[in-house]
Amino acid sequence: MTTMRKISQLVGVSTATVSRALKNPEMVLPETREKVLKAVETLGYRPNILAKNFSSGKTQTVVVIVTDLTNPFFSRIVQGVEEEAQKLGYSVLLGDTNDDINRERVYAEMVLNNKADGLIQLDHLFPFEDKDKEIAKTVPMVSVCDAIDGDYEYPYITIDNFAASRDVAKHLISLGHTKIGAIAGKDDSLVTSDRLGGLQRVLQEHNIPFNDDWFMRGGYTKQCGKESMEALLSMGEYPTAVYCFSDEIAIGAIKAIKDAGLRIPQDISIVGFDNIDICEYIDPPLTTVDQPAVEMGQRAMQILYQLINGDAIQHITEFKPYTLLVRDSTGLAPK
Amino acid sequence: MTTMRKISQLVGVSTATVSRALKNPEMVLPETREKVLKAVETLGYRPNILAKNFSSGKTQTVVVIVTDLTNPFFSRIVQGVEEEAQKLGYSVLLGDTNDDINRERVYAEMVLNNKADGLIQLDHLFPFEDKDKEIAKTVPMVSVCDAIDGDYEYPYITIDNFAASRDVAKHLISLGHTKIGAIAGKDDSLVTSDRLGGLQRVLQEHNIPFNDDWFMRGGYTKQCGKESMEALLSMGEYPTAVYCFSDEIAIGAIKAIKDAGLRIPQDISIVGFDNIDICEYIDPPLTTVDQPAVEMGQRAMQILYQLINGDAIQHITEFKPYTLLVRDSTGLAPK
DNA sequence: TTGACGAATGCAATCGGTTACATTAGGTTT
DNA sequence: AAACCTAATGTAACCGATTGCATTCGTCAA
Numbered sequence: 001m002t003t004m005r006k007i008s009q010l011v012g013v014s015t016a017t018v019s020r021a022l023k024n025p026e027m028v029l030p031e032t033r034e035k036v037l038k039a040v041e042t043l044g045y046r047p048n049i050l051a052k053n054f055s056s057g058k059t060q061t062v063v064v065i066v067t068d069l070t071n072p073f074f075s076r077i078v079q080g081v082e083e084e085a086q087k088l089g090y091s092v093l094l095g096d097t098n099d100d101i102n103r104e105r106v107y108a109e110m111v112l113n114n115k116a117d118g119l120i121q122l123d124h125l126f127p128f129e130d131k132d133k134e135i136a137k138t139v140p141m142v143s144v145c146d147a148i149d150g151d152y153e154y155p156y157i158t159i160d161n162f163a164a165s166r167d168v169a170k171h172l173i174s175l176g177h178t179k180i181g182a183i184a185g186k187d188d189s190l191v192t193s194d195r196l197g198g199l200q201r202v203l204q205e206h207n208i209p210f211n212d213d214w215f216m217r218g219g220y221t222k223q224c225g226k227e228s229m230e231a232l233l234s235m236g237e238y239p240t241a242v243y244c245f246s247d248e249i250a251i252g253a254i255k256a257i258k259d260a261g262l263r264i265p266q267d268i269s270i271v272g273f274d275n276i277d278i279c280e281y282i283d284p285p286l287t288t289v290d291q292p293a294v295e296m297g298q299r300a301m302q303i304l305y306q307l308i309n310g311d312a313i314q315h316i317t318e319f320k321p322y323t324l325l326v327r328d329s330t331g332l333a334p335k
Numbered sequence: 336m337t338t339m340r341k342i343s344q345l346v347g348v349s350t351a352t353v354s355r356a357l358k359n360p361e362m363v364l365p366e367t368r369e370k371v372l373k374a375v376e377t378l379g380y381r382p383n384i385l386a387k388n389f390s391s392g393k394t395q396t397v398v399v400i401v402t403d404l405t406n407p408f409f410s411r412i413v414q415g416v417e418e419e420a421q422k423l424g425y426s427v428l429l430g431d432t433n434d435d436i437n438r439e440r441v442y443a444e445m446v447l448n449n450k451a452d453g454l455i456q457l458d459h460l461f462p463f464e465d466k467d468k469e470i471a472k473t474v475p476m477v478s479v480c481d482a483i484d485g486d487y488e489y490p491y492i493t494i495d496n497f498a499a500s501r502d503v504a505k506h507l508i509s510l511g512h513t514k515i516g517a518i519a520g521k522d523d524s525l526v527t528s529d530r531l532g533g534l535q536r537v538l539q540e541h542n543i544p545f546n547d548d549w550f551m552r553g554g555y556t557k558q559c560g561k562e563s564m565e566a567l568l569s570m571g572e573y574p575t576a577v578y579c580f581s582d583e584i585a586i587g588a589i590k591a592i593k594d595a596g597l598r599i600p601q602d603i604s605i606v607g608f609d610n611i612d613i614c615e616y617i618d619p620p621l622t623t624v625d626q627p628a629v630e631m632g633q634r635a636m637q638i639l640y641q642l643i644n645g646d647a648i649q650h651i652t653e654f655k656p657y658t659l660l661v662r663d664s665t666g667l668a669p670k
Numbered sequence: 671t672t673g674a675c676g677a678a679t680g681c682a683a684t685c686g687g688t689t690a691c692a693t694t695a696g697g698t699t700t
Numbered sequence: 701a702a703a704c705c706t707a708a709t710g711t712a713a714c715c716g717a718t719t720g721c722a723t724t725c726g727t728c729a730a
Contacts, residue, residue, distance in 0.1 A: 003716060014680045019718060029678065050449040051716035054389040055685055064429075070411055070612065075404045082431050086438070091450065093396075094429045096417050103421070114385040115426065222616050255616045277405065281557050281590045283618045338686060349710050354688060364708065386686035390715055 002045040010039045022047070062304060063107050063116045065095040067123045071220060071248060073274040073293055074122050077144055080297020081120055088305050090117075099219075101125045105132065111139045118304045120144060120297075123186070123220070140307035144300045145291070146191040153315045155307070157300045159322040161191055164289045165198025165243075167324045168271050171287075172241045173206055176333035177269065181214030181239035183228045183249050192217075195245055195273070214239050218249070225252025233260050240268060240333045247272035247279055247288055254282065254329070265331030275325060284328035292320050337380040345374045357382070396451045397639055398442050400430040402458045406555060406583060408609040408628055409457050412479055415632020416455055423640050425452075434554075436460045440467065446474045453639045455479060455632075458521070458555070475642035479635045480626070481526045488650045490642070492635045494657040496526055499624045500533025500578075502659045503606050506622075507576045508541055511668035512604065516549030516574035518563045518584050527552075530580055530608070549574050553584070560587025568595050575603055575668045582607035582614055582623055589617065589664070600666030610660060619663035627655050 008015045013032065020027045021036035028036075039045070053059050064081055066074050082092045093116055095107035104126040110116045118140035127136040127148070136154065143156040172180055182199060184192045196215070203210050214232060218224030225244060232238045233256065244250035250272030257268050264270055264284055272279060275290035299318065343350045348367065355362045356371035363371075374380070388394050399416055401409045417427045428451055430442035439461040445451045453475035462471040462483070471489065478491045507515055517534060519527045531550070538545050549567060553559030560579060567573045568591065579585035585607030592603050599605055599619055607614060610625035634653065 001716095005716075015717075016681080016719075017679055020679085023718085027678075032678080046444075046448050048449050048716055049445075050385075050389045050392070050394065051685095052718080054385045055716075055718050057385070057685075059385065061428075069404075069414055070407050072405050072407065075410050078429070079404055079431055079433075082429055086441075091445070092429045094399075094413070094417055094427045096414055098414075106421075109381075110384075110426070113381050114383050222612060226616075251613065251616050255618075258618060277557060278586065278613065281561075281586050283593060336686095340686075350687075351689075351711080352709055355709085358688085362708080367708080383686055386715095387688085390686080390688050392715075 001048070002043045003048070004045070006043060007036065007039045007045055010043065011035045057114070058308075059114060059117050060089055061091045061093055061116045062118045062120060062301070062308075063093045063095050063110050065097055065104055065107050065119065065121045065124055065126070067097055067099045068220070069094070069096045071246075072276040072278070073145075073246065073248075073291070076276075076293035077122055077297040077300075080294035080299075081144075081301045082297075083294070084298040084301035088301065090301070090305070097124075099125075101128050104128075108132070108135055108139060108141075111141075118142075118308045120300050120304055122146070123189075124148070140304060142300045142304045142307070144296050145293075146186070146189050148189065155300075155303050155316040155318065156190075157296050157303070157318050157320065158191075159289075159291050159296075160319045161194035162198040162201075164273075164322045164324070165195040166202050168243055168289065169199045169202035171324060171326065171330065172243070172269065172271065173202065173208070175241075175269065175330060177239075177241040178208050178333070179211075179214075179237070179239045180208070180241045180243060181211070181216070181232055182243045182245070183216045183218065183225060183253060184245045185218070185220040185249065187217055192245065199243060211239075214242075220246040220248055222248050222252035222255070225249035226256045227252070229253035229256035230260075233257070233262075238268075241271070241330070242268060243271045245273050247274045247276045247286060250286055250288070250329070251278070251282060254286075264329055267334060269330040269333070271330060275323075279325075279327070287327045287330040288325055290323040290325050292322075296320055336383070337378045338383070339380070341378060342371065342374045342380055345378065346370045392449070393643075394449060394452050395424055396426045396428055397453045397455060397636070397643075398428045398430050398445050398451045400432060400439055400442050400454065400456045400459055400461070402432055402434050403555070404429070404431045406581075407611040407613070408480075408581065408583075408626070411611075411628035412457055412632040412635075415629035415634075416479075416636045417632075418629070419633040419636035423636065425636070425640070432459075434460075436463050439463075443467070443470055443474060443476075446476075453477075453643045455635050455639055457481070458524075459483070475639060477635045477639045477642070479631050480628075481521070481524050483524065490635075490638050490651040490653065491525075492631050492638070492653050492655065493526075494624075494626050494631075495654045496529035497533040497536075499608075499657045499659070500530040501537050503578055503624065504534045504537035506659060506661065506665065507578070507604065507606065508537065508543070510576075510604065510665060512574075512576040513543050513668070514546075514549075514572070514574040515543070515576045515578060516546070516551070516567055517578045517580070518551045518553065518560060518588060519580045520553070520555035520584065522552055527580065534578060546574075549577075555581040555583055557583050557587035557590070560584035561591045562587070564588035564591035565595075568592070568597075573603075576606070576665070577603060578606045580608050582609045582611045582621060585621055585623070585664070586613070586617060589621075599664055602669060604665040604668070606665055610658075614660075614662070622662045622665040623660055625658040625660050627657075631655055 021033045097103040123146045141154045147156045216228035272288035279286040356368045432438040458481045476489045482491045551563035607621045607623035614621040
């Protein structure tokens with residue numbers, strides 16, 4: 001391997017000069033610089049990043065923790081993170097945890113072990129136990145889209161889920177729906193409580209009762225959406241509109257409705273959340289709340305960059321704009 | 336930060352002994368080991384991976400290059416890679432290239448710069464130019480699912496695309512189809528030529544002409560699928576069955592067909608490829624070829640591991656089993 | 671002419687864990 | 701008892717780039 005020493009020998013200067021010629025050209029005589037660059041060229045020198053990282057104590061790398069990379073909403077956020085990371089000179093280590101808190105912990109500890117400089121979390125469980133909270137304090141860390149409800153002091157990029165839910169609820173009520181159910185993703189998360197809260201608030205404002213039996217909990221998967229919807233349909237009386245807390249859930253719900261021989265939106269209206277690509281392509285096109293996934297990922301990376309580079313860790317919840325996209329999966333309530 | 340030196344001072348031994356107590360316990364007196372472990376515990380020592388990597392010259396990290404992470408087929412492969420990487424003690428650096436050859440090159444060079452030990456490529460363009468081929472020779476590298484047609488000496492994990500295409504073609508012919516179109520993903524790739532070849536061979540065997548106008552090329556996206564299908568439908572005579580080289584393409588094609596007021600499969604049969612999760616959920620459920628994505632990713636990582644750890648680079652094309660899944664998007668050819 | 675100053679460069683320590691080689695202690699063999 | 705061996709541990713070099721401090725050299729002012 002070509003090292004800096006070889007360059008310095010070829011040019012007849014010290015390694016310090018070579019280092020400066022490459023990193024701080026203005027500290028070096030133009031002709032020295034020329035000679036160094038030429039030697040770099042002829043020997044095909046590449047700086048050993050390992051050595052650089054070691055002496056600087058930084059890895060120029062961040063870890064992204066995702067529970068399920070196959071969820072297109074999450075993978076878009078990751079794309080945003082990565083795009084921004086590359087701009088800022090960082091690499092992205094992938095941590096797909098498959099909902100396993102222990103794997104989350106492993107990835108979080110990578111920062112402590114100097115394998116990465118910071119952490120971005122999507123839809124996470126960590127920090128989970130008290131010992132995790134200790135770790136969380138020392139690790140530069142940002143949450144995107146979902147966070148743990150608790151008193152943690154790290155930034156959180158999201159949309160105003162409460163307000164978005166209010167918009168969804170108003171939309172359904174304006175179509176005449178009064179029998180409204182919901183299928184949530186994960187329990188005990190800020191997203192779930194905010195979305196549920198927004199829905200309940202609007203129902204309350206319109207004196208429409210909220211039927212707790214019609215509030216289902218599962219995961220952000222098609223499978224869960226299908227099973228939850230089947231459960232709803234098997235009840236004696238079921239809702240005429242179902243608000244799914246993710247598009248994946250909605251897709252599963254739609255499948256269950258069609259399998260039962262019912263029509264969307266004539267019999268049941270469906271609303272999703274996230275606006276993943278496929279929403280426009282499914283039948284019927286899905287009414288959903290658009291979240292700016294890529295932008296959220298980018299922003300998370302920007303903030304993480306600031307944290308890593310010295311800004312004190314402060315609690316910032318940053319809201320991005322959202323849009324309710326009305327498509328064909330919602331319609332007038334059946335008579 | 337707690338370093339090995341601190342431990343050694345606390346215990347009253349040298350750093351070498353500490354190192355051995357942790358890495359080669361059998362080289363150290365049991366009681367010494369106990370004392371070291373205790374000190375590690377009380378001081379909360381964590382080895383600095385940066386230093387370890389530096390002195391060993393290895394990063395225990397691999398790069399995965401994907402053109403589009405939001406494609407669920409690719410993200411499943413990545414999941415497989417990651418799962419296996421974790422088992423083998425490796426981390427995964429993500430390289431989403433957005434079809435940009437320059438970004439691919441950046442990621443490939445990470446291996447040369449000691450940022451990673453090896454490279455896994457999905458649906459890639461690299462190596463592209465002659466200078467890339469030089470790089471490719473020195474970099475431990477494995478392709479999954481798609482490779483560049485050319486004389487490169489690195490392993491390739493795939494399914495037998497030619498045979499799978501034959502199965503698709505036979506299935507369509509058995510349903511009475513003779514007017515068969517196809518929508519490909521990328522040009523100039525082994526996958527495209529194999530799949531097209533398999534289709535053409537079977538048509539030839541049945542004395543069915545292959546209409547070149549009905550062979551569309553684009554990318555592996557819903558958007559491309561939709562546009563290609565619209566183009567097909569705008570022709571005076573269009574196929575009664577369309578073989579899409581990915582499920583994403585198929586989903587776009589289905590959208591175009593429905594928008595045109597036609598029915599699937601009564602008017603047009605559609606076949607996809609990959610068997611991504613959503614195939615069961617769309618309307619109608621999609622006939623497709625299942626590829627064992629997770630397993631392919633795992634296997635790619637295993638082989639890369641072997642390459643990194645000394646096995647000579649050899650050209651292996653390894654085929655995984657595939658399955659044609661007949662669902663409801665294919666039916667009898669219209670009279 | 672000399673002292674001061676600044677620009678350019680060199681010297682050498684440093685980061686923290688690993689490891690080849692050296693040393694020591696304890697036991698065994700002859 | 702001397703010679704020898706082995707297990708356990710210590711010493712110090714090493715990986716390669718960075719950087720604080722020292723040095724050199726040329727220039728300008730006193």
